[in-house]
Structure formats: C-alpha cells, structure tokens
Amino acid sequence: MFDGTLTATRDEGAELARLRGLYDGLLEQPPAGISTGAQTDLAAMARIFDLEADRPPAEVWRDLRAVLMRQADPDISDEEAPASRPLTLMVVEDDAEMAADLTELLTTAGHGVVGPFSDAAAAMTAAGLHAIDLALLDINLAGDQQDSSEGGGVGLARTLKQSWGVPAIFLSGDVAAAARHARLATALVLKPYSGRDVLNGIARAVASGAVAR
Incomplete structure (x- = not known):
C-alpha cells in the first residue's frame, strides 16, 4: 500500500550536494563568483521551480536552495498538497x-x-x-x-x-x-x-x- 513517500533506488542526494558546492559560495560575505554558464543554469533551474530568475544570483540561489532543501527532506513540512481537478x-x-x-x-x-x-x-x-x-x-x-x-x-x-x-x-x-x-x-x-x-x-x-x- 502506498504510504505517501516515493523513494529513489539510487543516491539522488549527490546532485543536491554538488549544487550546494557550486553555489553556496554566493551566500558568503563577500560572495564568491560563479561562471557565466553557472549563472545561466541557475536561472534556468529557478524558472522550473517558478522562481523569479531576473535577480542577483545570490538571491536566486537563496530561494532555490530553500526549495531544494525542503523537497529533499519530506519531514520538513507536513502541509497538505493542493488539490487539482481530475486530469x-x-x-x-x-x-x-x-x-x-x-x-x-x-x-x-x-x-x-x-x-x-x-x-x-x-x-x-x-x-x-x-x-x-x-x-x-x-x-x-x-x-x-x-x-x-x-x-x-x-x-x-x-x-x-x-x-x-x-x-x-x-x-x-x-x-x-x-x-x-x-x-x-x-x-x-x-x-x-x-x-x-x-x-x-x-x-x-x-x-x-x-x-x-
């Protein structure tokens, strides 16, 4: 019986760790720099989570990081998912x-x-x-x-x-x-x-x- 949790069979957490290693420097004081390509990827990732991408990279990563961390830990929130019409x-x-x-x-x-x-x-x-x-x-x-x-x-x-x-x-x-x-x-x-x-x-x-x- 489905218990509300769908887990992957491979270590998907490695991707989140890689992204944190690449972008967490943006949150330091002073912020670390990232390449133009990394900025482009960051903006694209933000858009697929419906986040505003036309902001300084540090602001984009702060919000995107919160979304990724929240989803990576299903126990962070027990809020109910919104209902959708039948599709x-x-x-x-x-x-x-x-x-x-x-x-x-x-x-x-x-x-x-x-x-x-x-x-x-x-x-x-x-x-x-x-x-x-x-x-x-x-x-x-x-x-x-x-x-x-x-x-x-x-x-x-x-x-x-x-x-x-x-x-x-x-x-x-x-x-x-x-x-x-x-x-x-x-x-x-x-x-x-x-x-x-x-x-x-x-x-x-x-x-x-x-x-x-």
Whole structure:
C-alpha cells in the first residue's frame, strides 16, 4: 500500500550536494563568483521551480536552495498538497516500484493514468492514442536508446510538446540536466520525492496555465 513517500533506488542526494558546492559560495560575505554558464543554469533551474530568475544570483540561489532543501527532506513540512481537478496523466518511469507507487498516488488523488511506461518509444505510441493533459517523465530512462545524448525523457518531452501539445513535468535527481532542458518542462519534481511533492508539481503546472483548461 502506498504510504505517501516515493523513494529513489539510487543516491539522488549527490546532485543536491554538488549544487550546494557550486553555489553556496554566493551566500558568503563577500560572495564568491560563479561562471557565466553557472549563472545561466541557475536561472534556468529557478524558472522550473517558478522562481523569479531576473535577480542577483545570490538571491536566486537563496530561494532555490530553500526549495531544494525542503523537497529533499519530506519531514520538513507536513502541509497538505493542493488539490487539482481530475486530469489524464501519462507516467513514464523505468523503476517498476516507483512507477507502481506513483500510479497509485495519482489514481487515489482522482486522476486517470495512461501507463506507466518504462521507455519513451512505448509512451510515444500511447500518446497518439490517448488525450493526455500532462506527462510525468523520468528525465533519464535506463537502457533507453531513443536519444542517448540527452536521455529518453528529454526527447519524449520534446515530441509530446511538438506533436501533441502535451506539457511535461520532469521527475529527476539531475537538476542540472533538467535546467538545460527547462523549456521542455513546466515543473521539476526532485528525486527522492514524497507524494506531496508530486501533487504540488501537478498543481503548479495547472496554475501556470500550461495544462489546457
């Protein structure tokens, strides 16, 4: 039975540690400098969490760091996730246990689920057969050769958006990879995540207007 917590099988906390090592210097006095590329990635990461990116990098990182730290620790807050109207959601996740838990979470919340699928090819076939409101995609699909240069989830998000107008949420511990492809996703849910994090991401996508009403 789904218990409200969805945990990753690999060490996704390493990505958060890497980001803190790269950007925490911005919060020092005086602040450390970062490269132009790191500033670009920082702004892209902020936007996929609906944070204002057109500010000094230290302000952007302060707020983004708080979001990432909060999501990384599901015990920080027990606030209830906002409800969303029933949607038809596609789930693409190559970890079978996580996919099953995610499907149970979504159906319990009143949504319809297409999938889950473990590879991009099957998901693209299904997208041509179903009216989908929003796709929840693992950005890196193990063993998926559909687009090995960027991960099957990224190529799938592009196809869903261009061919069927379906918006996507990335499910990933690789925040930097999600930032590089931020234009393809309406939100990011960072692994390991709780059920509340997923429902919050869906609510953000609806509130942003990305999901057709």
